Amino acid sequence: MVNKNDIFNINSQNQFEEIALHIFKHQFENNKVYRSFCDLLYKHPSDVKTIKDIPFLPIQFFKSHRVISSLNDVKETFTSSGTTGQTTSKHFVTDIALYEQSFRKGFQHFYGNIEDYVVLALLPSYLERDGSSLIYMVNDMIINSTQPESGFYLNNLDTLKNTLLDLESQNKKTLLIGVSFALLDFVETYQLQLKNTIIMETGGMKGKRKELIRTELHEILKQGFGVNTIHSEYGMTELLSQAYSKGNSIFKTPPWMHVLTRDTEDALTIQKQGKTGGINVIDLANINSCSFIATQDLGRVYNDGSFEVLGRFDNSDIRGCNLMVI
Numbered sequence: 001m002v003n004k005n006d007i008f009n010i011n012s013q014n015q016f017e018e019i020a021l022h023i024f025k026h027q028f029e030n031n032k033v034y035r036s037f038c039d040l041l042y043k044h045p046s047d048v049k050t051i052k053d054i055p056f057l058p059i060q061f062f063k064s065h066r067v068i069s070s071l072n073d074v075k076e077t078f079t080s081s082g083t084t085g086q087t088t089s090k091h092f093v094t095d096i097a098l099y100e101q102s103f104r105k106g107f108q109h110f111y112g113n114i115e116d117y118v119v120l121a122l123l124p125s126y127l128e129r130d131g132s133s134l135i136y137m138v139n140d141m142i143i144n145s146t147q148p149e150s151g152f153y154l155n156n157l158d159t160l161k162n163t164l165l166d167l168e169s170q171n172k173k174t175l176l177i178g179v180s181f182a183l184l185d186f187v188e189t190y191q192l193q194l195k196n197t198i199i200m201e202t203g204g205m206k207g208k209r210k211e212l213i214r215t216e217l218h219e220i221l222k223q224g225f226g227v228n229t230i231h232s233e234y235g236m237t238e239l240l241s242q243a244y245s246k247g248n249s250i251f252k253t254p255p256w257m258h259v260l261t262r263d264t265e266d267a268l269t270i271q272k273q274g275k276t277g278g279i280n281v282i283d284l285a286n287i288n289s290c291s292f293i294a295t296q297d298l299g300r301v302y303n304d305g306s307f308e309v310l311g312r313f314d315n316s317d318i319r320g321c322n323l324m325v326i
Helices: 013-030 032-040 096-111 133-145 157-169 180-189 214-225
Strands: 076-079 090-093 118-122 174-178 197-201 231-234 243-245 250-252 257-262 276-283 292-301 307-312
Touching (some): 076 133, 090 096, 096 133, 096 243, 118 133, 118 180, 157 174, 157 180, 157 197, 180 214
Antiparallel strands (some): 076 090, 243 250
C-alpha cells in the first residue's frame, strides 16, 4: 500500500510512475467497479508495465456507480452541479484530510503561502447548494488566509467592488476567485483598474449564460478588471487535485497529477503529446476512489506536461469505454 505522504513528495517522473503503478494495483484489487471495468478490457496488473497501459475509468461512472477503493467510512460526499432532473456525479471521500493536503499543497506549489492573500470568492451557483468540493476548498482558503477582508460574496457586487478598491488602495495582495458568469456579471456593471489582484475563473456558465470560448471570456474580464492576465483553475468533483493556469489558458499540474490525451476514435489509445484528444487525468490524491479518469474534456498536452482545454465531447462524441455506464 502506498503511504499517502509519498504522494505529495514526488520529485521525478520515475517516482510518479512507480507510485502510479502501485496505486493502480491497489485500486484493481480494492475497487470493485474499477476491477470490473479492467476485467471487461482484459487488463490485469501483470499486463500493465507503464502508466500508458493503465485503463482510464470514464468519468460518467461517478454518476452511475459507487467508485471507492477504501473500506473506511465515507466522511464527505461531493456532488457535481446539474440542472433539475440530471444525474449528478458523487465522489465518496473517506479521508478528507487527504483532500485538504492536496488542495493546500497544490495552491502553495503555484502561488505560495495562502496567508499572503486576501481571498474573495464570487461563487453564487455553488454557494446555493450543498456538497460542492469547490466551496469546501475555497472556504478553507478563506479561513487559512487569516485576513479579515476574506470571504464569500453571493450577489452583493457593490460590496465586492468597494472591497476590491479598498484593498487596492492598501496595496494588499488579493485573489478574486469566481465562476465565469458571476465575473461577467460584475464587469458588466463595474470597470476597474486592479494592480494587486489575481482574477481566477473556475470555468463554466452552469446554464446561466451562453457559453463563451475561453479566450473571448478572458478578453472581456481583462478589460473589465484592468488586468493583463486571467488565471484559471481546472478541477472537478471527481478529482481531489487541481491544475492552474497563470494566463494564456495553459494549465500546469502539481507533481502528483498528470494529464494525457486519448484518441477520440479509440478511447483505449493514449496519444503522443501535441495531438488533440480526450483528456485523461491521473490524480494520485484519488487513492481512495479512482486515480485514473477519462474526462469528457478535449485538449492538448505539451512537451513540458502543461495542457490546454479546447472544449468538451457532446454525448454523441463519446466512443468506447462505456462498457458499464448505465
